[in-house]
Amino acid sequence: MLRMLPGVDHVLELCETRPFFQDIPKTVLLSSIRKILETLRTGILRTERDITEESLSDAHITEAVTAAVIKATTPNLKPLVNATGVVVHTNFGRSLLPQAVIDNISVIAGGYSNLEYNLEAGKRGSRYTSVEDLLCEISGAQAAMVVNNNAGAVLLCLETIAKGKEVIVSRGELVEIGGSFRVPDVMAKSGGILREVGTTNRTHLRDYENAIKENTALLLKVHRSNYSVIGFTAEVSLKEMAELGARHRVPVMEDLGSGTFIDFSKYGLVKEPTVQESVASGADIVTFSGDKLLGGPQGGIIVGKNPIVDQIKKNPLARALRIDKLTLAALESTLRLYRDEEKAVAMIPTLRMLTMNIDDIEIRASNLMDELTNIGATRMEISLIRLSSRAGGGALPMMELPSNCLRIRIKAMSANTLERNMRANDPPIIGRIEDDAFIMDPRTLKDDDLPIIRTAFENLLKKDKL
Ligand SMILES: *Cc1c(COP(=O)(O)O)cnc(C)c1O
Numbered sequence: 142m143l144r145m146l147p148g149v150d151h152v153l154e155l156c157e158t159r160p161f162f163q164d165i166p167k168t169v170l171l172s173s174i175r176k177i178l179e180t181l182r183t184g185i186l187r188t189e190r191d192i193t194e195e196s197l198s199d200a201h202i203t204e205a206v207t208a209a210v211i212k213a214t215t216p217n218l219k220p221l222v223n224a225t226g227v228v229v230h231t232n233f234g235r236s237l238l239p240q241a242v243i244d245n246i247s248v249i250a251g252g253y254s255n256l257e258y259n260l261e262a263g264k265r266g267s268r269y270t271s272v273e274d275l276l277c278e279i280s281g282a283q284a285a286m287v288v289n290n291n292a293g294a295v296l297l298c299l300e301t302i303a304k305g306k307e308v309i310v311s312r313g314e315l316v317e318i319g320g321s322f323r324v325p326d327v328m329a330k331s332g333g334i335l336r337e338v339g340t341t342n343r344t345h346l347r348d349y350e351n352a353i354k355e356n357t358a359l360l361l362k363v364h365r366s367n368y369s370v371i372g373f374t375a376e377v378s379l380k381e382m383a384e385l386g387a388r389h390r391v392p393v394m395e396d397l398g399s400g401t402f403i404d405f406s407k408y409g410l411v412k413e414p415t416v417q418e419s420v421a422s423g424a425d426i427v428t429f430s431g432d433k434l435l436g437g438p439q440g441g442i443i444v445g446k447n448p449i450v451d452q453i454k455k456n457p458l459a460r461a462l463r464i465d466k467l468t469l470a471a472l473e474s475t476l477r478l479y480r481d482e483e484k485a486v487a488m489i490p491t492l493r494m495l496t497m498n499i500d501d502i503e504i505r506a507s508n509l510m511d512e513l514t515n516i517g518a519t520r521m522e523i524s525l526i527r528l529s530s531r532a533g534g535g536a537l538p539m540m541e542l543p544s545n546c547l548r549i550r551i552k553a554m555s556a557n558t559l560e561r562n563m564r565a566n567d568p569p570i571i572g573r574i575e576d577d578a579f580i581m582d583p584r585t586l587k588d589d590d591l592p593i594i595r596t597a598f599e600n601l602l603k604k605d606k607l
Pocket residue numbers: 290291292293295318322363364365366396397398399429430431440441534535
């Protein structure tokens with residue numbers, strides 16, 4: 142059989158006669174051919190059962206090469222259908238950008254721009270001016286700056302303010318966010334010396350005050366993000382910390398994590414501290430993410446008082462953490478939407494999904510149910526079930542967003558198999574499993590996801606019948 146295995150040149154000639162391979166780069170074609178031939182050779186040597194004379198035929202090999210080429214030329218990063226109901230899903234790219242923002246990115250991406258050029262003066266300008274004014278206007282801060290992500294923002298601020306000096310943090314706020322962001326580790330990398338005060342559940346103003354020494358550079362407050370402490374607890378407000386800091390001439394910083402410009406309690410959700418409130422409390426520096434509750438591009442936003450923000454801008458590390466023009470274009474147009482809160486909530490997908498009311502969710506759920514019922518498969522059991530969605534992104538950890546989900550079972554198929562098949566769909570559909578049923582939450586579905594889901598189920602049921 143080894144003798145029957147064709148050579149690379151023969152397969153190449155075969156492929157080159159087919160229109161499909163016309164636009165395929167030769168390197169891709171060759172490596173796909175080698176891969177297929179190698180797999181066959183190994184199969185023959187191992188006397189694998191499914192390697193037959195038939196599988197060594199020209200037709201069979203060209204087909205295998207076609208499949209390998211398709212795989213090699215399909216992007217690895219691809220869209221998927223988020224049916225999990227987790228709005229800011231870190232594994233799925235967190236926030237979806239509004240259309241107006243996407244449009245602005247493509248304008249800036251395809252041409253030259255005044256990224257670092259001051260048009261009035263006709264000379265070099267600052268990369269950050271386009272967003273700094275907007276950030277100050279919305280947050281009420283004196284100055285602002287943006288870097289790669291919030292982890293970078295925290296690192297940069299600590300390195301600037303506290304390298305070689307002590308930073309006082311409550312024990313109850315030494316959090317790990319996931320994706321390896323841990324407050325003590327970031328502190329160590331920045332060169333700041335962590336000075337823990339208080340206990341896990343209770344920290345008092347006197348704990349901070351007693352810890353302030355000659356070598357204290359900063360009082361730091363960290364948003365707990367993805368967990369909460371309940372029961373016998375006490376924590377010091379940012380305002381009290383800011384007053385204490387002012388008395389002792391020690392700056393105060395808050396890592397807000399998610400960061401929002403909107404008071405979610407107005408929309409019936411749990412109250413999250415807003416960026417404006419943190420600024421108004423008198424903090425010297427506030428940092429937060431661009432792509433969590435803000436619903437914009439990935440970025441780490443720093444707002445605060447002038448002398449410190451200036452120092453931060455001058456830190457050489459800022460250059461290493463700088464954002465690119467696409468992020469800047471996206472952030473500027475996202476921030477512009479925030480000038481009108483109603484518009485922001487309607488247009489920014491993250492906000493729209495979080496504030497979606499239950500009636501809207503019910504309509505979406507029944508639309509999806511109709512779509513799937515119309516397949517007319519008797520093996521499929523579809524029902525609606527009241528479950529909760531989640532905000533995700535380390536935000537609003539205790540909040541259950543009431544939702545109306547689709548619960549699907551297929552006779553003679555386990556929920557695990559169903560889930561695996563949906564995940565293998567193109568595009569993948571990711572839901573969750575509860576009580577041996579596949580659950581899809583309409584909160585995080587886009588309108589054009591519905592036909593995709595329908596087709597996936599049709600194909601699955603067809604395939605499964607064979
Ligand atoms: C999410 C989070 C971070 C990290 O932000 P990224 O934008 O993911 O880098 C830092 N601190 C807190 C409190 C967070 O919640």
